[in-house]
Amino acid sequence: MTVPKFKYINIEAYRPGKSVIKKNTNYIKLSANESSLGISPKVLKIFKNKNLITNRYPDSKSKVLRMAISKHNNCDFNKIICGSGSDEIIQMICQLYLNKNDEVILPEYSFLMYRIYSKIVGAKVRFSKENNFKISISNILKKVTNKTKIVFIANPNNPTGTYLSKSELITLRRKLNKKILLVIDDAYYEYNLNKDYISGLDLFKSSKNVFVLRTFSKIYGLASLRIGWGYGDKKIINELYKIKPPFNINYFAELCATKAISDKQFIKKSVSHNIFWGNKIKSNLENYKIISNEVTCNFLLLNFKNCKISSKLFMKRLIDNRIIIRSMEEYKIKNCLRLSIGNSKENKYLLTVVKKIFKNV
Ligand SMILES: Cc1ncc(COP(=O)(O)O)c(C=O)c1O
Incomplete structure (x- = not known):
């Protein structure tokens, strides 16, 4: 039978870590x-509120949450976009920047969604070698070609747990061609108290060619509500709003994240x-x-x-x-x-x- 033909995508789907092995066992x-x-506990209180509204669409620009993010991180409200997990922001960035055959550089051991979303839009992924599980700036630079559009790094990195220091981040940005977007994923930044560490947001708040990712899935404990955000130049954010599904953040998630961020x-x-x-x-x-x-x-x-x-x-x-x-x-x-x-x-x-x-x- 003739059927409509879909695109073949040559990638392995993301497989989350196991959560159960056998049913009915308390793992x-x-x-x-x-x-x-x-x-x-402040977020828990919201769960007990019986007046939650479900018949109305949520605010498509998550203004209340973005105000809270802007206040608590001392950053520009207009440079924030919320996503259904930072995952969705990674996807939108790939859609916005990458055409077929463009190149993306990723450290060889890095969060799997960077490669998955890059490949979905037809980009080629080049992996930079790491030194003893640490991202190598010189190796990233070696992988650059005139087709490179984005370098993704998580800092600290998942799954290696290593990080680039403030001076290393500055070097990476300085030595990387200005036209290449550096995406710094701050998913675990709260946990890193080392003195030579600085989050991507704190270092590159005013940069035009660094884009930062943050999530409510880790330290804030809201993984199941799917909420994260991206921060970058206003021009990038404005274009991302054209791509963003209109109601990607549900009302309940926005409410919980807004409360969560206030509980220092x-x-x-x-x-x-x-x-x-x-x-x-x-x-x-x-x-x-x-x-x-x-x-x-x-x-x-x-x-x-x-x-x-x-x-x-x-x-x-x-x-x-x-x-x-x-x-x-x-x-x-x-x-x-x-x-x-x-x-x-x-x-x-x-x-x-x-x-x-x-x-x-
Ligand atoms: C480095 C990194 N970035 C992003 C994510 C995805 O976070 P989210 O739940 O906000 O999509 C993860 C999840 O494990 C991660 O490790």
Whole structure:
């Protein structure tokens, strides 16, 4: 039978980290870098409000939320656009900038959606090598051609947990051709307290060729509501508004994100929790020669190259004990796993299970 022909897209669809293995088992999910402390109590109060409006369309420009973002980040209201997750902003940026055969540069180990959305619009992805899991500026520069349109980096980077310092970011922007858009994804910036670190937003607020991504899915604990934002030059933002689906942010998500951003106390608590448990888990795992990045975000990339057992066996043993962490197979990082920092109960349980695993090998 003749049927309408669709385009063939030569990419693998994004596969999220596992959240269940067998039904009806109470798994501990430490695979998706979600908020370990849930959500702010101030946001929880909104859930109890019985007067939520659902028959009206939401504000297509999310003005209330953008006002709050502008106030709390000391940045320009007119340079903010909200997306259904920062994910949607990545998609819109690719639609806006990339034609068939244009090139995009990505660090070899980077968030998978950059390559997926770039390829969907027909662009070619060039991967820059990393040094010991850290983004290499010189290697990015080596990959530049006259077809390069965008360089995407997450800082700190997912899944490696490493970061570029302020001076490195400045060097990258200075040495990169001015016509190339540098996209800096700040998804995990709140967790990185290192003195030489600065978020993309704080460094490049006034830049015309840097675009910044932020999300409410990580420290704010709103992953399921799908809400993030982008920040860039007004001309870019105006064009993105032409592409943006009109009602991409639902009313409830906007309400929750607006409240979440005002709760500094919750963010402070989440950061301290993360630093405490991140370092505790890191040093505990080092006893078994499982090495990891310094704590810069809410996950650790665990490297098993010196360990008695392989990452595969370790993951299997964790699953046997109801703990799910992220395989690095899709990212093509050998003998490594990514572990999100959980709440105190989950972390304590994890350390007990690890002890048990190594007792029996
Ligand atoms: C670096 C990075 N950017 C963006 C995202 C997507 O965030 P969102 O939930 O806002 O789409 C993730 C999610 O894991 C991420 O790790």
